[in-house]
Amino acid sequence: MQPSSATKTSSFFASKKSRRIDSSENTVPVELRDVSLRFVSYHDKQYSLKRAAMDLVLRRGETMSTDFWALKDVNLSLAKGDRVGIVGHNGAGKSTLLRLMARIYPPSSGTLKIRGNVAPLIEMGAGFNPELSGLDNIMLNGAMLGFNRRIMATKVDGIFEFTGLREFADLPLKYYSSGMYTRLAFAIATEIDPDILLVDESLGAGDAAFAEKAKARIQGLLGRANVVVVVSHDMSALKQLCDRGIWMEKGRILDDGPMAEIIDRYLEHTASIVA
Amino acid sequence: MSAGDFTDDPSPMNTRTTAAPPHTEFFPTVETTNWFPRLMGGMADDLLELRRFWPVVTNMVAQELRVRYQRSVLGFFWTLLNPILMMGTLTLVFSQLFGESPKQYAFRLFSGLVPWGLMATSLGECSMCIIANEGLIRKIYLPKLIFPLTRVLINLVTTILSLGALFVLFVPLDARFTLPMLLLPVVLGMFTMFSLGLGLIVATLNTFYRDCGHLVGVFLQAWYFATPILYPASRFEGVSWMLWVNPAYPFIQLFQDVIYSGTWPSLSLFMVAAGIATVSLGVGYAAFKCNEDKLIFRL
Numbered sequence: 001m002q003p004s005s006a007t008k009t010s011s012f013f014a015s016k017k018s019r020r021i022d023s024s025e026n027t028v029p030v031e032l033r034d035v036s037l038r039f040v041s042y043h044d045k046q047y048s049l050k051r052a053a054m055d056l057v058l059r060r061g062e063t064m065s066t067d068f069w070a071l072k073d074v075n076l077s078l079a080k081g082d083r084v085g086i087v088g089h090n091g092a093g094k095s096t097l098l099r100l101m102a103r104i105y106p107p108s109s110g111t112l113k114i115r116g117n118v119a120p121l122i123e124m125g126a127g128f129n130p131e132l133s134g135l136d137n138i139m140l141n142g143a144m145l146g147f148n149r150r151i152m153a154t155k156v157d158g159i160f161e162f163t164g165l166r167e168f169a170d171l172p173l174k175y176y177s178s179g180m181y182t183r184l185a186f187a188i189a190t191e192i193d194p195d196i197l198l199v200d201e202s203l204g205a206g207d208a209a210f211a212e213k214a215k216a217r218i219q220g221l222l223g224r225a226n227v228v229v230v231v232s233h234d235m236s237a238l239k240q241l242c243d244r245g246i247w248m249e250k251g252r253i254l255d256d257g258p259m260a261e262i263i264d265r266y267l268e269h270t271a272s273i274v275a
Numbered sequence: 276m277s278a279g280d281f282t283d284d285p286s287p288m289n290t291r292t293t294a295a296p297p298h299t300e301f302f303p304t305v306e307t308t309n310w311f312p313r314l315m316g317g318m319a320d321d322l323l324e325l326r327r328f329w330p331v332v333t334n335m336v337a338q339e340l341r342v343r344y345q346r347s348v349l350g351f352f353w354t355l356l357n358p359i360l361m362m363g364t365l366t367l368v369f370s371q372l373f374g375e376s377p378k379q380y381a382f383r384l385f386s387g388l389v390p391w392g393l394m395a396t397s398l399g400e401c402s403m404c405i406i407a408n409e410g411l412i413r414k415i416y417l418p419k420l421i422f423p424l425t426r427v428l429i430n431l432v433t434t435i436l437s438l439g440a441l442f443v444l445f446v447p448l449d450a451r452f453t454l455p456m457l458l459l460p461v462v463l464g465m466f467t468m469f470s471l472g473l474g475l476i477v478a479t480l481n482t483f484y485r486d487c488g489h490l491v492g493v494f495l496q497a498w499y500f501a502t503p504i505l506y507p508a509s510r511f512e513g514v515s516w517m518l519w520v521n522p523a524y525p526f527i528q529l530f531q532d533v534i535y536s537g538t539w540p541s542l543s544l545f546m547v548a549a550g551i552a553t554v555s556l557g558v559g560y561a562a563f564k565c566n567e568d569k570l571i572f573r574l
Contacts (some may be wrong), residue, residue: 040572047573048486103416106568118416126414131342140338143330144415 028115029196029227030078030101035110037071037100037251070096072251073110078227085242085259086231087266093251094231098122098198101229116195116227119145123200124185130174134165134184137173141188152192159187162217183210190217196227215241235263317564324418331417335425340432354433355440358389369505378448385441386534387504387527390463393434394470394523395495400426401474402481402488409574419567423474431467442534453537462533465552466526472555475563482573483566502527522551 071093078084086094099105100112102120120126127144128137138159142152160166163183168176176184189197197218218228218241232238238245238259245262247255255262325332344351362384370380404422411417438459442450481487502523503510511518518524525548532540 042573046485047483049484049490050486052484104413105571120415123414127411127417129338132338136338140331140334143328143334144417146327148330 028077028113029080030076030115030229031111031113032074032076032100033111035071035074035100035107035112036069037096037105038067038108039070039096040067069251071100071107074251074253076246076253076256078229080227081222082227082244083222083242084227084229084244084246085238085262086229086246086248087233087235087238087262088248088254089270092248094248095122095200096251097248098200098229098231101196102198114196117146117192118196118198119189119192119194121186121189121197121199124178124182126185128173128181128185131172133170133172134176135169137184138188141185142192145189145192145194147192155191159184159191162187162191162213179210186214186217190221193221193224194226197221197229199228199230199232201232235267239263318560321418321420321564325420325424328418328421332421332425332428335421336428336432339425339429351436355437355444358385358392358437358441359444362388365505373506382445382448382450383507383531383535384504385445386531387502389434389438389441390466390527390530391499391502391504391523392437393430393466394473395499397427397430397470397474398477398491398495399488400430402477402491405478405482405570406485406574412571413574419570420475420563423471423478423563427467427471427474430470431463435463451537455533455537455539458529458533458540462526462529462548465548466530468552469522469526469555472552472557472559475556475559479563479566479570482570498523522555525551 074097086097088094096105098120099122100107101114102118102122103114104120104122127141129140132140135156138156139149139152142155143149147155160169163180165180165184168180173181173184199218215237218230222228228241230238230241242259245255245257245259245266246253247262247266255265343354362381365384365388366377366381369375369384370377373380401423404426405412405419408422412419477487477491481491498521501517502521503518504527508518508524508528525544528544529540529548532538532544
């Protein structure tokens, strides 16, 4: 099965209608259709052959795991230039949705289409090696985001300029402070000009001056028609950054609309629960 | 985009549909296709992914080697000294036992032991590679294949280095370059394929059953003694079927032919080895791919 040859025939015989779909497909960077994610959490991560054999002999049933639907029938499509803020209570599936878009979790069912480069800022310093110098880490992190050495070399200057870490370029990362760490991670993820930037709660990291710089930089990214998805509990930041809001509850999308409206409704709802 | 547009999707199954823009990433639905087309379509996608993430592989291999050799001034020297000392000891003991000349014995031992080290170390490291990279796997998307691949490649590089250096050291032991040695890269390539295939299986198994790593160690030890490395294959006279059920034997025999005897290996032996390497890699790949999506929930 070669996808390329299948492509040729299908586009050759494609009707007018499907061509239209093709063109529209190319413009929708993120698309989720009926995506569900079943989370299986194993009580015993250290499951062993020994245990398996004993379970078999003693005829113990498989009570080793519990599963729940972290995401259920999520339909979502994000257009270029969308700045999306996701709100919801803890455990609503916000971060899981972000991880799904970053391909960290595979969907259990449904279709997920991501077109373009994804830069996940989900956990700070993902893919950093503390033993390596700052410069080497930029190269490594760039490679993990899909950019080779040659391309990254052209971006190194910009990264150092933004973070102000040039003098520490040769210092192993383990000697960096957590603020420096965060700055570097953020700068790499944004400097590579991702098509899709996923940010999880990390806007508050770093000092106030950096937080301002970070917001300005995300706004700059938006100008270049990219998709930004932000998960945060900081409503004022969301209001400032995003124009589209998504409210998640129990793994489902409860509401989708302009950011300010969603925030109002969400806060209203939260207040009603507390009261 | 409305839901209806999806059903008009012209592709026969949910693989890549449109002429792919540079960084297209796409997930086929997990449940709608059966395993065979998924595997074949997946293979093409995997090759594309590996090409895209190749800088990560080279980066990780280079780092690991640098860390390994940078720490001690004598870094590379130690990786040489270890096999030399081991070979010295084994030669001292076994050449007496088998009544062979130490020079001959040491050279034959070297031609089998160094390649064996490639497989043994690779398998040991592969069994841990997914668990050891948990931090990475849970934070960022990387094709999981690169973890076993990186481990095997690192060991391939060290094996090539020690083969080269040891060979020079062994010149006093009547080691000389012969024409069949030109086959060495091919044989080494096949053996690497074989090791990678087994490594993929072990990596999958050990992530699901955490005690597999220990079993692998014990199993490798037994396998080592069942393979004619310490002793000549002629010991198996009369029970030669025991050699041919050992999938590592053709490779070790090839290495010994090419390095030690300096003879052209027989075509049948060569073909058998190539076949075993292909099957191993195929089975390993299929086992790994079928479980790849489940790995993250087991970490």
